[in-house]
Amino acid sequence: MSLTPEEIDRHRRHILLKEIGGPGVQKLRAASVSIIGAGALGGPCALYLAAAGVGHIELWDDDRVERSNLQRQVQFTESEIGALKAETLAARLRAMDPSLDITVKAERFSEERAPAGQLLIDASDNFPTRYTLNRLAHQTRRMLVHGAAAGWSGQVSVFASGVQDGAPCYRCWVPETPPNAEACDEVGVVGALTGMTGTAMALEAVKLITGAGKPLIGRVLLISGLSGESRTVALRRDPACPVCAIR
Numbered sequence: 001m002s003l004t005p006e007e008i009d010r011h012r013r014h015i016l017l018k019e020i021g022g023p024g025v026q027k028l029r030a031a032s033v034s035i036i037g038a039g040a041l042g043g044p045c046a047l048y049l050a051a052a053g054v055g056h057i058e059l060w061d062d063d064r065v066e067r068s069n070l071q072r073q074v075q076f077t078e079s080e081i082g083a084l085k086a087e088t089l090a091a092r093l094r095a096m097d098p099s100l101d102i103t104v105k106a107e108r109f110s111e112e113r114a115p116a117g118q119l120l121i122d123a124s125d126n127f128p129t130r131y132t133l134n135r136l137a138h139q140t141r142r143m144l145v146h147g148a149a150a151g152w153s154g155q156v157s158v159f160a161s162g163v164q165d166g167a168p169c170y171r172c173w174v175p176e177t178p179p180n181a182e183a184c185d186e187v188g189v190v191g192a193l194t195g196m197t198g199t200a201m202a203l204e205a206v207k208l209i210t211g212a213g214k215p216l217i218g219r220v221l222l223i224s225g226l227s228g229e230s231r232t233v234a235l236r237r238d239p240a241c242p243v244c245a246i247r
């Protein structure tokens with residue numbers, strides 16, 4: 001697949017990077033990603049992936065835009081309150097680049113109606129979805145980009161337990177739902193921090209697709225908005241993990 005003159009013009013700043021270049025842009029055009037959640041993390045993540053020319057993007061979200069979302073979900077506007085998030089975000093992505101294939105899934109995914117992308121992106125806001133996606137990613141041997149944000153803190157990691165020997169899965173790291181687990185609805189969160197987290201997720205996806213750099217496999221990036229510091233912490237595979245332990 002060669003790039004058209006328009007594509008070369010559009011993606012020039014990626015082509016100039018030796019780690020991406022023309023071949024990387026071609027890989028992005030051929031890639032398919034499923035983003036679960038079109039809210040505070042899924043919004044910036046999807047916008048940057050569409051801008052990078054990711055050819056096939058599947059957006060999963062059954063929520064509608066509420067006024068209280070606008071503080072952080074900057075992909076939506078006042079006039080879109082009440083509209084389906086997945087449909088509204090898809091329209092934004094198509095407006096950025098009409099050549100992209102954007103699929104809307106305004107529903108909850110299940111084992112029967114599973115995400116189709118070669119790369120899964122967990123931009124959800126609840127533990128049941130995180131655990132289900134993690135199991136699906138492991139069983140179907142797909143990489144999973146994970147992100148979460150609450151308060152002033154964000155976290156990003158890549159789980160590759162079904163793809164890479166020794167790589168931990170999400171369940172190895174978080175064996176059970178924390179007792180204080182609350183959805184974003186109930187806790188405060190700084191809008192700009194969700195933007196940083198969603199953008200870091202897009203960056204990991206671009207690295208995984210193009211082969212650039214060192215993805216966050218077996219590591220979690222912890223972003224502290226209050227201190228202005230970020231650090232990465234190593235994660236280990238749990239030999240007794242009910243999802244990824246070798247049987």
Ligand SMILES: [Zn+2]
Nearest residue numbers: 169172241244
């Ligand atoms: Zn595991």
